Amino acid sequence: MQIVMNAPAARHFDAAVLSRAAVAQGRRPAGVGSVRTLDKDEELFAEGDPAVSFYRVTQGVVRTSKLLSDGRRQIDAFHFPGDVFGVEAGAEHRFSAEAASAATVIAYRRRDLDDLLFDETFSREVLGAMMHALERAQRHMLLLGRKSAIEKIATFLVDMAERLAGADAVELPMSRLDIADHLGLTIETVSRSLTELERKGVIDVPASRRTIVLRDKAALARLNG
Known part of the structure; x- marks a missing residue:
């Protein structure tokens, strides 16, 4: 990894x-x-x-x-x-x-x-x-205009992985509030969406909550469209 x-x-x-x-x-x-x-x-x-x-x-x-x-x-x-x-x-x-x-x-x-x-x-x-x-x-x-909350989070994670050299796990330097304000979501929706993606086995969110492990990039890519 x-x-x-x-x-x-x-x-x-x-x-x-x-x-x-x-x-x-x-x-x-x-x-x-x-x-x-x-x-x-x-x-x-x-x-x-x-x-x-x-x-x-x-x-x-x-x-x-x-x-x-x-x-x-x-x-x-x-x-x-x-x-x-x-x-x-x-x-x-x-x-x-x-x-x-x-x-x-x-x-x-x-x-x-x-x-x-x-x-x-x-x-x-x-x-x-x-x-x-x-x-x-x-x-x-x-x-911002055409994607659901889950799709927005998936797109964001795919973009971060690409900008961080195609990593299988990304350490996000920004806060959950920053992510919410970037995607036009509430911080609660960001947290729920990450939890849903983790429940589906698409990502892992370790206890630190800064690092996101991308377990299923193909699924993220499909959500990204």
């Missing part, structure tokens, strides 16, 4: 890559980035804050969310190592970002993005990360 605690940084780019474009153009390297370490539940930026930077996760998990008009929270996405987030078309952040676990991110100044995009490698890495994020967002919209 393979248990993976952290997602691999499959899309890696570092300060040296980011600075090559500026050097080639005779400019001072602009995009080396600054490291920010976050405690669990610490806020990185709030909805409506000026979007002066965008970010890449290097350790842990960051969640992005929005407060609805009735006070409920909708978690848009969970960002794992290698993921890029906070890239905005407008001047303000449309979502808030907090650490779902202890996390480390690199912040890149938005004003330097034009310089950085002269670097072909950097451009390809950022575009790839954004396309993956768009694909996940589209799947999430389908999940």
